Amino acid sequence: MGRGFLTYTTAVILQAVANGYLYGFDIIDITGVPGGTVYPALRRLEDEGYLTSEWEEPSIAQSEPRPPRKYYELTREGRELLAEAVKRYRLLEQTQPKKERATKPSRA
Amino acid sequence: MSPLSRYKRLFRRPHLRLIALFGVIVPRRLRANWRQEWEAELRHREELLAQWERLDWRSKLDLLRRSTSAFWDALCLQPKRLEDEVFQDLRFGARMLLKNKGAAAVAALTLALGIGANTAIFSVIYGVLLKSLPFPEADRLLVLNEASKTTPVMSVSYPNLRDWQRQQTVFENITVYLPDNMVLTGAGEPERIIGPFVTANFFVTLGAHPSLGRAFTEEEDKLGAERVVILSHRAWQRHFNGDPHLIGQTIQLNGASHTVVGVTAADFDFYGRRNPNNDLFLPMGQKAGQDFRSDRGVHPGIYAIGRLRPGVTIEQARDEMKALAARPGREYPKENADHTIELNPLFDDYVGDIQRPLWIIQAAVGLVLLIACANVANLSLARAASRRREIAVRMALGAGRSRVVRQLLTESLLLAAAGGALGTLLAVWGVHLLVKLNPDGLPRLDDVAVDWRVLGFTLLLHGLFALLALFLGAVGIYGVMAYTVTQRTQEIGIRLALGAQTGDVLKLVVRQGLALVLVGIAIGLAGAFALTRLIASLLFMVSATDAVTFISLPLLLAAVALLACYLPARRATNVDPLAAIRRE
Numbered sequence: 256m257g258r259g260f261l262t263y264t265t266a267v268i269l270q271a272v273a274n275g276y277l278y279g280f281d282i283i284d285i286t287g288v289p290g291g292t293v294y295p296a297l298r299r300l301e302d303e304g305y306l307t308s309e310w311e312e313p314s315i316a317q318s319e320p321r322p323p324r325k326y327y328e329l330t331r332e333g334r335e336l337l338a339e340a341v342k343r344y345r346l347l348e349q350t351q352p353k354k355e356r357a358t359k360p361s362r363a
Numbered sequence: 364m365s366p367l368s369r370y371k372r373l374f375r376r377p378h379l380r381l382i383a384l385f386g387v388i389v390p391r392r393l394r395a396n397w398r399q400e401w402e403a404e405l406r407h408r409e410e411l412l413a414q415w416e417r418l419d420w421r422s423k424l425d426l427l428r429r430s431t432s433a434f435w436d437a438l439c440l441q442p443k444r445l446e447d448e449v450f451q452d453l454r455f456g457a458r459m460l461l462k463n464k465g466a467a468a469v470a471a472l473t474l475a476l477g478i479g480a481n482t483a484i485f486s487v488i489y490g491v492l493l494k495s496l497p498f499p500e501a502d503r504l505l506v507l508n509e510a511s512k513t514t515p516v517m518s519v520s521y522p523n524l525r526d527w528q529r530q531q532t533v534f535e536n537i538t539v540y541l542p543d544n545m546v547l548t549g550a551g552e553p554e555r556i557i558g559p560f561v562t563a564n565f566f567v568t569l570g571a572h573p574s575l576g577r578a579f580t581e582e583e584d585k586l587g588a589e590r591v592v593i594l595s596h597r598a599w600q601r602h603f604n605g606d607p608h609l610i611g612q613t614i615q616l617n618g619a620s621h622t623v624v625g626v627t628a629a630d631f632d633f634y635g636r637r638n639p640n641n642d643l644f645l646p647m648g649q650k651a652g653q654d655f656r657s658d659r660g661v662h663p664g665i666y667a668i669g670r671l672r673p674g675v676t677i678e679q680a681r682d683e684m685k686a687l688a689a690r691p692g693r694e695y696p697k698e699n700a701d702h703t704i705e706l707n708p709l710f711d712d713y714v715g716d717i718q719r720p721l722w723i724i725q726a727a728v729g730l731v732l733l734i735a736c737a738n739v740a741n742l743s744l745a746r747a748a749s750r751r752r753e754i755a756v757r758m759a760l761g762a763g764r765s766r767v768v769r770q771l772l773t774e775s776l777l778l779a780a781a782g783g784a785l786g787t788l789l790a791v792w793g794v795h796l797l798v799k800l801n802p803d804g805l806p807r808l809d810d811v812a813v814d815w816r817v818l819g820f821t822l823l824l825h826g827l828f829a830l831l832a833l834f835l836g837a838v839g840i841y842g843v844m845a846y847t848v849t850q851r852t853q854e855i856g857i858r859l860a861l862g863a864q865t866g867d868v869l870k871l872v873v874r875q876g877l878a879l880v881l882v883g884i885a886i887g888l889a890g891a892f893a894l895t896r897l898i899a900s901l902l903f904m905v906s907a908t909d910a911v912t913f914i915s916l917p918l919l920l921a922a923v924a925l926l927a928c929y930l931p932a933r934r935a936t937n938v939d940p941l942a943a944i945r946r947e
Binding site: 278279280283289290291292294295298310321322323324325 | 396399400401402403404406407408410429431432433434435436439440
C-alpha cells in the first residue's frame with residue numbers, strides 16, 4: 256500500500272500513538288474511532304513498517320491482574336508518515352492532547 | 364463445579380465468549396494473539412464501566428456492541444490466509460509443475476483431452492437425448508401412426524383420423540400435418556419453399572404460439588376459405604429480411620395470393636429449429652384434391668400429433684386408440700383390415716434411433732478419460748520416484764505423513780485444474796465442430812452447446828476421477844514401486860555377482876514383465892469380446908469377433924510390451940555388481 260492510502264482515520268490513529276496512547280483501547284477512547292476500524296488499521300500500519308508492537312511482560316499483567324496488553328510504537332517511517340499527514344490534514348495536530356505520563360510501564 | 368454454575372459462567376460475560384467465537388475465523392497462527400488483544404480491550408472496558416458503577420444492562424449491551432467490532436477485525440484478517448499452508452502448498456505446487464514443464468504439460472493435456480471429449484459428447488447427449496422438447500409439458504405429446512402387419516409404420520388416412528378425433532377421449536387435441544412444398548414468387552428469385560399443411564389446432568396442440576401475428580382460426584381451415592400462411596422464423600428472415608410489417612400482407616405461393624397471418628418464434632422447434640422442411644405452414648383446408656378427404660384407402664403422408672389430457676398415461680391412450688382403430692377395420696374391411704394405431708412419444712420420433720449409438724460413444728470417451736487418468740497416474744508416479752529425496756527431507760524436517768500427502772494432493776489438484784480449464788476450451792471447440800459437421804443429420808443438433816451445468820457436472824465427476832488416479836499415482840503406488848526399484852538393482856547385482864549371465868537376468872525381468880502383460884491381454888480380450896457384441900449391432904460389415912482384429916491386435920500389444928520390458932532389463936544387466944552390493 257502506498258502513502259496515497261493514508262486516510263484521515265489512519266492519520267488520527269498514527270497521531271494517537273505518537274501522542275502516547277500506546278495500546279488499542281487507549282487509542283479507541285481518545286480518537287473515538289470504533290475498534291473494528293482501529294485494530295485492522297494498527298495491524299496494517301505494523302505490516303507496512305510504520306509501527307512496531309510488543310506484548311507487555313506477562314508478569315506485569317498478572318500483578319494487576321489483567322490480560323497482557325499489546326503496545327504499539329512509531330518507527331522512523333511512521334514518524335515521517337505522520338509528518339506528511341499533518342501537512343495534509345492541518346487540523347490533525349490539535350485533535351488529541353499529549354499524554355502526560357511516560358506511558359509504557361517499565362519493561363523488566 | 365456444578366453444571367448450573369458452569370452454565371452461569373458461560374453467560375456472565377457474553378462479550379468475552381463472543382471474542383472466543385469470532386476468533387475461530389481468524390487464521391490459526393494469528394488467533395491466540397488476536398484473542399488476547401481483544402480480551403485486553405474488552406476487560407479494560409469492563410473495568411472502566413465498573414469504576415463508574417454502571418455495569419448495568421446498558422453498559423453490558425455496550426460491551427456486546429464493542430465485541431462485534433472484533434468480528435469486523437477478524438474479517439479484515441482474512442487476506443492473511445494467503446500465507447496459510449494451503450496457499451503455500453499451491454504456490455509450491457505451481458513451482459514444482461513449472462519446474463517440470465514437459466511432464467506437467469503432457470499430464471494436463473492428457474487430462475484435457477479426456478475431459479474435453481467427455482464434455483463435448485455429453486453436451487451432445489444432453490442436448491439431443493436428455494433435454495425435453497421445447498414445448499410446455501412436452502411429455503404429453505404423442506405421435507400417432509397407423510400400422511398393419513405388412514407396414515409397421517403407415518401415415519394416417521384422413522377420414523380415419525377425423526373419426527378418431529371425434530371418438531377419442533384421451534387427447535386434448537389431435538393435430539395433423541401433411542408435408543408439401545410451394546413455389547414462392549415475388550420475393551426475389553422464384554424459390555421452392557417447403558412446409559406442411561396443418562390443421563388449425565396445430566400450434567395450440569404443441570403449445571407454441573407464433574411470435575408475430577397469430578395461429579390459424581378454424582374458419583381458415585375450412586374448404587374454400589381465404590388463403591392464409593404462417594411463415595417460419597427462418598423463412599421470414601431469409602426471404603423477407605425479417606420485415607416486421609409483413610403480417611397482413613400477401614405473398615405469392617404457386618401463383619396465388621396468400622395473406623401472412625403469423626411468423627413462428629425463433630426458438631420454435633418442430634423437428635429442428637432451422638429445419639428447411641418446415642419453412643411455412645398452410646391450413647389443411649387449402650390442400651388441393653378431394654380423394655384423400657373421403658377415401659379411407661388413401662394414406663397421403665399425413666402425420667398426427669396428439670396432446671394427452673393431463674393425468675392420462677400413454678398405456679391408457681394406447682388401449683383406447685387400438686380399440687378405436689379396430690372399428691374402421693370392422694366397418695370398412697376392404698381398406699382397413701388389420702389396421703391398428705401406434706402411439707409413441709413425440710420425443711422418440713425426434714431423436715429416432717440415435718440413442719444407443721450416442722450412449723456407446725459416451726462410454727467410449729469415458730474409457731478414454733479413464734486411460735488418460737491412468738496415464739497421468741503413471742506420469743506422476745515417474746516424477747514421484749525422482750522426488751524421493753525431497754520427500755525424505757521434508758519428513759526429516761518434521762513434516763507429518765498427512766502433511767506430505769496434502770502437499771502432493773494440492774499439486775495434483777493444480778494439475779487437474781489446469782487440465783480442466785484446457786478441457787473446457789477443447790469441449791467448447793469440439794461442440795462447435797460437431798455442430799458444424801452435423802454427422803449424419805443428428806437430430807436437434809442446432810441447439811447443442813456446451814451447457815454450463817453439464818460442464819460443471821462433468822468437471823466435478825472427472826475431477827474426482829482424476830484426483831483419485833493422481834492420488835494413487837502420487838502417493839500409493841509410489842512407495843511400493845520406488846521400493847522395488849531399488850530392491851531390484853541390488854538383487855540383480857547379487858545375481859550377477861553369483862554368476863548369473865546377462866541373458867539370465869534379461870530373461871528374468873522380461874518374463875516377469877510379460878506375465879503381467881499376458882494377464883492384461885486376457886482380461887482385455889474378454890472385455891473386448893463383450894463390448895464388440897454390443898457394438899456389432901451398430902457397425903456394418905464387421906462381425907462381432909473379427910478374427911484378424913482379435914489375433915493381430917493382442918500380438919501387436921504383446922510385441923510393444925516385450926520391447927517395453929526389454930529396454931529396462933537391458934539397463935538392469937549393465938549394473939555393476941560390486942557397486943550394487945556396496946549400496947547396501
